[in-house]
Amino acid sequence: METIECLMTRRSIRKYTDKPISNSLVKQLLQVAMAAPSSANEQPWQFVVIKDRKTLRETSAIHTFSYMLDQAALAILVCEDPTFEFNAGRGPLDCSAAIMSILLAAHALGLGAVWVGIYPVQERMEKTRNLLDIPPHIIPIALVSLGYPDEIPHSEDRFKAERVHYDRWTRSTAP
Numbered sequence: 554m555e556t557i558e559c560l561m562t563r564r565s566i567r568k569y570t571d572k573p574i575s576n577s578l579v580k581q582l583l584q585v586a587m588a589a590p591s592s593a594n595e596q597p598w599q600f601v602v603i604k605d606r607k608t609l610r611e612t613s614a615i616h617t618f619s620y621m622l623d624q625a626a627l628a629i630l631v632c633e634d635p636t637f638e639f640n641a642g643r644g645p646l647d648c649s650a651a652i653m654s655i656l657l658a659a660h661a662l663g664l665g666a667v668w669v670g671i672y673p674v675q676e677r678m679e680k681t682r683n684l685l686d687i688p689p690h691i692i693p694i695a696l697v698s699l700g701y702p703d704e705i706p707h708s709e710d711r712f713k714a715e716r717v718h719y720d721r722w723t724r725s726t727a728p
């Protein structure tokens with residue numbers, strides 16, 4: 554799939570078929586995630602691949618909007634590991650770049666995915682830590698729910714000219 558097409562047609566997928574995702578595709582998604590940009594190239598991330606059905610069911614109950622994990626083929630929990638950070642505070646941004654890369658790679662590979670928010674909601678973070686035996690210093694940022702799509706949402710052009718400013722905030726026309 555061509556890159557711009559991939560960026561413009563990616564949508565959150567919350568319904569999946571029963572088809573499993575191969576280990577080689579999971580490896581590819583993780584390779585893509587770890588190729589993401591990070592502050593000072595610190596790569597302050599760790600990943601938990603969740604395939605066990607009972608565990609997926611339990612993650613689906615973390616909060617109201619994590620329900621789709623019950624039907625997912627698998628999930629990838631993206632975590633911030635502050636021990637890799639020289640400059641504190643940028644980890645969630647670095648991990649977000651990795652998450653976005655997984656979402657786009659999944660779409661390009663014919664998979665469906667959705668970002669399930671965990672950070673910065675303390676209750677969700679604690680539930681995730683307890684469920685997956687995550688050490689206290691590790692920060693769970695988001696779960697990416699993955700499977701072969703069982704829905705095809707239409708793509709949306711969300712361009713809003715009024716959100717674009719040229720040279721000064723007050724200038725809204727292109728030079």
Ligand SMILES: Cc1cc2nc3c(=O)[nH]c(=O)nc-3n(C[C@H](O)[C@H](O)[C@H](O)COP(=O)(O)O)c2cc1C
Nearest residue numbers: 563564565566567618619621667668669670671706
């Ligand atoms: C930080 C963040 C947290 C999100 N958390 C959830 C979530 O918990 N559950 C969910 O179903 N979707 C979640 N989403 C997906 C958004 O709802 C979705 O991206 C948005 O509605 C736009 O739709 P699209 O992804 O199809 O373009 C999250 C997205 C982001 C960026």
